[in-house]
Amino acid sequence: MRIEILCTGDEILTGKTINTNYSHIARRLVELGLDIHWGTIVGDDRASLSAAFAEAAKRADAVIVNGGLGPTVDDLSQEMAAEAAGVPLVLHEEWLARVEAFYARRGRVMPPNNRKQAMLPEGAEFIDNPIGTACGFAVTIGRARFFFTPGVPRELKRMLEEQLLPRLLALGGLPGVTRLKRFHTFGIGESRADQMLSDIPGLEDGPVKLGFQSHYPQLETKLAVRAADMATLEAALAPIEAEVRRRLGNFVLAEDDASLESVILGALQAGGGMLAVAEMFTSGAIASRLARSPLAEGLFASAVVAPTLERLCAAVGIPAPEAVTPEAAAIIARALRAGSGASHALAVLVAPDAGPDAREWGAVVCIGLATEGHVVTRRARLTNGRDWVRQGATEMGLDCLRRLLLGLPVDEPVDFEQRG
Amino acid sequence: MRIEILCTGDEILTGKTINTNYSHIARRLVELGLDIHWGTIVGDDRASLSAAFAEAAKRADAVIVNGGLGPTVDDLSQEMAAEAAGVPLVLHEEWLARVEAFYARRGRVMPPNNRKQAMLPEGAEFIDNPIGTACGFAVTIGRARFFFTPGVPRELKRMLEEQLLPRLLALGGLPGVTRLKRFHTFGIGESRADQMLSDIPGLEDGPVKLGFQSHYPQLETKLAVRAADMATLEAALAPIEAEVRRRLGNFVLAEDDASLESVILGALQAGGGMLAVAEMFTSGAIASRLARSPLAEGLFASAVVAPTLERLCAAVGIPAPEAVTPEAAAIIARALRAGSGASHALAVLVAPDAGPDAREWGAVVCIGLATEGHVVTRRARLTNGRDWVRQGATEMGLDCLRRLLLGLPVDEPVDFEQRG
Numbered sequence: 061m062r063i064e065i066l067c068t069g070d071e072i073l074t075g076k077t078i079n080t081n082y083s084h085i086a087r088r089l090v091e092l093g094l095d096i097h098w099g100t101i102v103g104d105d106r107a108s109l110s111a112a113f114a115e116a117a118k119r120a121d122a123v124i125v126n127g128g129l130g131p132t133v134d135d136l137s138q139e140m141a142a143e144a145a146g147v148p149l150v151l152h153e154e155w156l157a158r159v160e161a162f163y164a165r166r167g168r169v170m171p172p173n174n175r176k177q178a179m180l181p182e183g184a185e186f187i188d189n190p191i192g193t194a195c196g197f198a199v200t201i202g203r204a205r206f207f208f209t210p211g212v213p214r215e216l217k218r219m220l221e222e223q224l225l226p227r228l229l230a231l232g233g234l235p236g237v238t239r240l241k242r243f244h245t246f247g248i249g250e251s252r253a254d255q256m257l258s259d260i261p262g263l264e265d266g267p268v269k270l271g272f273q274s275h276y277p278q279l280e281t282k283l284a285v286r287a288a289d290m291a292t293l294e295a296a297l298a299p300i301e302a303e304v305r306r307r308l309g310n311f312v313l314a315e316d317d318a319s320l321e322s323v324i325l326g327a328l329q330a331g332g333g334m335l336a337v338a339e340m341f342t343s344g345a346i347a348s349r350l351a352r353s354p355l356a357e358g359l360f361a362s363a364v365v366a367p368t369l370e371r372l373c374a375a376v377g378i379p380a381p382e383a384v385t386p387e388a389a390a391i392i393a394r395a396l397r398a399g400s401g402a403s404h405a406l407a408v409l410v411a412p413d414a415g416p417d418a419r420e421w422g423a424v425v426c427i428g429l430a431t432e433g434h435v436v437t438r439r440a441r442l443t444n445g446r447d448w449v450r451q452g453a454t455e456m457g458l459d460c461l462r463r464l465l466l467g468l469p470v471d472e473p474v475d476f477e478q479r480g
Numbered sequence: 481m482r483i484e485i486l487c488t489g490d491e492i493l494t495g496k497t498i499n500t501n502y503s504h505i506a507r508r509l510v511e512l513g514l515d516i517h518w519g520t521i522v523g524d525d526r527a528s529l530s531a532a533f534a535e536a537a538k539r540a541d542a543v544i545v546n547g548g549l550g551p552t553v554d555d556l557s558q559e560m561a562a563e564a565a566g567v568p569l570v571l572h573e574e575w576l577a578r579v580e581a582f583y584a585r586r587g588r589v590m591p592p593n594n595r596k597q598a599m600l601p602e603g604a605e606f607i608d609n610p611i612g613t614a615c616g617f618a619v620t621i622g623r624a625r626f627f628f629t630p631g632v633p634r635e636l637k638r639m640l641e642e643q644l645l646p647r648l649l650a651l652g653g654l655p656g657v658t659r660l661k662r663f664h665t666f667g668i669g670e671s672r673a674d675q676m677l678s679d680i681p682g683l684e685d686g687p688v689k690l691g692f693q694s695h696y697p698q699l700e701t702k703l704a705v706r707a708a709d710m711a712t713l714e715a716a717l718a719p720i721e722a723e724v725r726r727r728l729g730n731f732v733l734a735e736d737d738a739s740l741e742s743v744i745l746g747a748l749q750a751g752g753g754m755l756a757v758a759e760m761f762t763s764g765a766i767a768s769r770l771a772r773s774p775l776a777e778g779l780f781a782s783a784v785v786a787p788t789l790e791r792l793c794a795a796v797g798i799p800a801p802e803a804v805t806p807e808a809a810a811i812i813a814r815a816l817r818a819g820s821g822a823s824h825a826l827a828v829l830v831a832p833d834a835g836p837d838a839r840e841w842g843a844v845v846c847i848g849l850a851t852e853g854h855v856v857t858r859r860a861r862l863t864n865g866r867d868w869v870r871q872g873a874t875e876m877g878l879d880c881l882r883r884l885l886l887g888l889p890v891d892e893p894v895d896f897e898q899r900g
Binding site: 067073074075076077079082083084087088098100101103108111273343344347348351352356361362363364365366367372374450 | 485487493494495496497498499500502503504505506507508509510516517518519520521522523528531532535539693763764765767768771772776777780781782783784785786787791792794795797820821870
């Protein structure tokens with residue numbers, strides 16, 4: 061089945077808005093084993109929309125149209141869909157009542173131009189939007205089924221999951237049960253992960269598809285599975301999922317919607333702990349990652365951020381050690397823990413190379429972790445320029461903390477560090 | 481002149497990579513007054529590329545093709561361009577020599593498959609790429625001039641500025657001198673800025689076009705101008721630029737490539753100053769914004785980040801005031817300055833509403849700024865949910881610091897605060 065995505069709107073066409081809706085839709089289709097075949101971007105003008113509908117109607121089996129369902133005069137999707145399908149627009153009474161009720165619940169009267177959002181091509185299939193005033197709909201134009209979706213990202217995402225993907229799977233004659241299992245790791249590059257996992261029995265030519273999405277410093281490993289029913293799906297997925305988990309081992313930071321931050325904060329909470337952080341060079345990124353989580357309340361004591369070892373130690377209230385070493389990180393973590401009253405303290409020190417930013421540019425990262433009566437340290441050299449070192453040091457600091465909290469070794473080498 | 485953008489590659493088609501190249505190209509075209517008319521996304525397959533070339537050749541005057549110039553077998557742009565133009569591929573000796581020299585300078589031998597990157601359609605116009613191994617080229621297919629560009633963003637951006645935009649302006653019969661003047665502001669919403677500026681004499685129907693790009697909490701105001709020569713351009717731009725600057729007034733954070741951070745750090749450096757920061761609720765975003773600037777060296781003393789007033793004061797080493805007030809912010813800023821040895825101290829305190837995150841959810845932000853023998857404060861209520869409040873408080877803290885450093889009033893109301 062050939063699926064196309066047709067994005068409409070001047071904001072997208074002119075690049076004012078980056079087209080994240082396109083990539084979200086495409087990624088979800090691919091994850092379910094559906095074929096995305098073509099993408100088109102046109103503005104809010106009749107001639108372009110008409111031409112784009114006609115061309116997609118010749119090429120595709122299914123077309124997801126995004127945008128143009130709003131209440132203003134430049135939102136043309138319903139009108140152009142009716143024209144392309146050769147039918148008039150008719151009022152969808154039920155949707156009009158829903159939108160009026162939506163406004164009434166907020167103590168407001170529906171503005172008259174919202175009525176336009178309830179005008180659908182005659183005979184169109186209604187597609188629900190439980191969180192907005194733009195309903196979706198489907199019509200057949202030429203050989204293709206066209207699905208119309210709102211441009212607001214959260215409305216689009218919900219409609220895609222609940223309404224469109226099941227319809228597309230059915231249209232493609234594909235079994236209707238799907239799942240996407242995700243593992244988040246730090247320390248394994250995409251090509252090594254591929255080598256580590258691609259020979260898992262049952263993975264090749266089976267119903268479970270392996271994929272990766274690399275967003276340094278993390279790698280996402282995905283298992284997409286589709287089956288006739290849930291029991292078949294689980295029977296196919298379970299042994300492969302377990303084997304992937306086993307092979308990725310201690311490098312798995314989190315699974316599915318969990319994150320490194322949520323795993324750390326969950327472990328801190330389970331142990332009744334509280335964290336203090338001292339960081340250099342990372343621009344406060346460790347504190348920022350943890351503190352902005354809604355789970356952080358009561359678990360995050362405070363952070364000290366400084367550009368040099370001297371200033372960091374001054375802020376912690378101790379004399380500065382000679383140099384950035386694992387021992388210095390241990391001393392700072394211990395002092396920070398004592399001074400802040402936290403149960404756990406993390407110190408991340410960085411000794412950057414001299415010289416300008418470049419691929420070869422690197423830094424030595426020394427991490428110290430203090431808990432009651434116990435200190436562990438980790439040393440690594442990271443390279444590939446300032447931004448990568450900054451991101452790598454942040455992730456490594458957080459990962460060492462996760463490993464400590466979960467009782468795992470903190471010193472397993474990662475692919476991104478320079479050894480020898 | 482009708483211009484299209486044709487993005488190629490499976491990574492873009494399947495949504496694995498977000499298509500920022502498209503939005504960059506489109507934005508630059510619009511800024512120069514060129515018309516972007518259509519966008520297409522296809523994968524690395526012959527049938528789709530061939531169909532996409534043929535359709536664009538019928539519709540457009542100029543087509544920018546992005547991607548597919550790499551050395552591997554799935555990079556098909558040169559081959560498909562030659563096929564569509566009805567000519568063979570021929571070796572571009574000069575480019576081959578350049579790529580071989582590029583490898584030789586790095587002490588390496590050019591891999592044999594890079595030779596493919598020097599094979600261009602016969603008669604193609606060569607387009608230089610001074611920073612990569614994929615050269616660009618142009619050919620005519622149907623009624624359209626096709627410009628082929630590399631997918632690597634920094635190579636694309638440079639080729640677009642230096643090579644493509646001048647060619648497109650010439651092709652469109654447009655005068656060849658352009659400039660984009662940009663103002664960055666905090667505190668004025670897009671619609672109010674439009675009201676404030678749209679009646680400037682000479683702006684309507686003149687050569688200078690006004691545009692906005694809103695990325696909360698900042699607004700970018702753009703003046704795009706095109707003229708026959710530089711003298712005409714400057715004569716047209718200068719009075720309008722001066723009037724925009726006057727009307728936006730103290731709200732202008734920075735102009736062109738400067739940023740709020742660079743302006744602050746520049747002013748600190750000019751005055752021989754050094755900064756310390758204490759922040760609540762903002763997750764360390766103020767420290768992070770300043771510390772990651774390459775200009776921050778020697779200007780940023782340290783930052784303290786904590787989730788509550790109690791913990792923030794403990795980290796600064798003073799007893800906690802009763803509540804978040806301007807007076808509390810003043811006390812903390814003064815203590816922080818004394819303790820850190822910095823010349824300037826910024827304290828940002830936040831008293832968040834109780835209850836769940838929602839549009840109505842807000843917080844009171846109290847800002848204290850201490851310099852030698854002088855303290856100023858600012859109080860504002862921000863709403864619109866946690867993320868907006870967090871971003872608004874960060875920006876307001878930094879903006880107050882800028883205003884103090886530049887001798888401007890710190891308490892001018894902004895559009896985003898709730899008054900009364």
